[in-house]
Amino acid sequence: MKKNRQKVIIELVKTKRIETQEELAEALRDQGFQVTQATVSRDIRNLNLTKVSGSDGRQHYTILEQQENTVKK
Amino acid sequence: MKKNRQKVIIELVKTKRIETQEELAEALRDQGFQVTQATVSRDIRNLNLTKVSGSDGRQHYTILEQQENTVKK
DNA sequence: GCTGAATAATAATTCAAT
């Protein structure tokens, strides 16, 4: 189910250095979840993950704490 | 100069709802900065901006507070 | 070192199916 997968995604992002959505999709497949990049893209949106560029220049996905100042609806 | 432009970028992101880098580039051109998407991409990396997906589904760029738990070097 | 044009790589969406 979706919720399950998303829980794993969070774990993965926290532990591994995921640099692309394909990479994440692969990692998920390793865990037994058969997903494609399309789905990962949607999960990422749902979970509010984003690519951040570390000071070293490499980019990777991270969980994003909600920190909005401008309205959102 | 670069620093100037980046200051404006932050303002723009805070005030307007910038959804793509092209959009940001345009906004900058309105302010008198002649830039292309390539440069904006680099600025965004430098400033640690990222696209976040608001609860409503729309995505836009935001300033990202550093909130890393996993190592970064 | 900073930039743009062109390109490559990546991510979001559409559309159909379930």
Add this chain to the structure above:
DNA sequence: ATTGAATTATTATTCAGC
């Protein structure tokens, strides 16, 4: 409502020039 395949849109990078 969720997903994948294919497509489109967007972003990152390369390469050359300044």
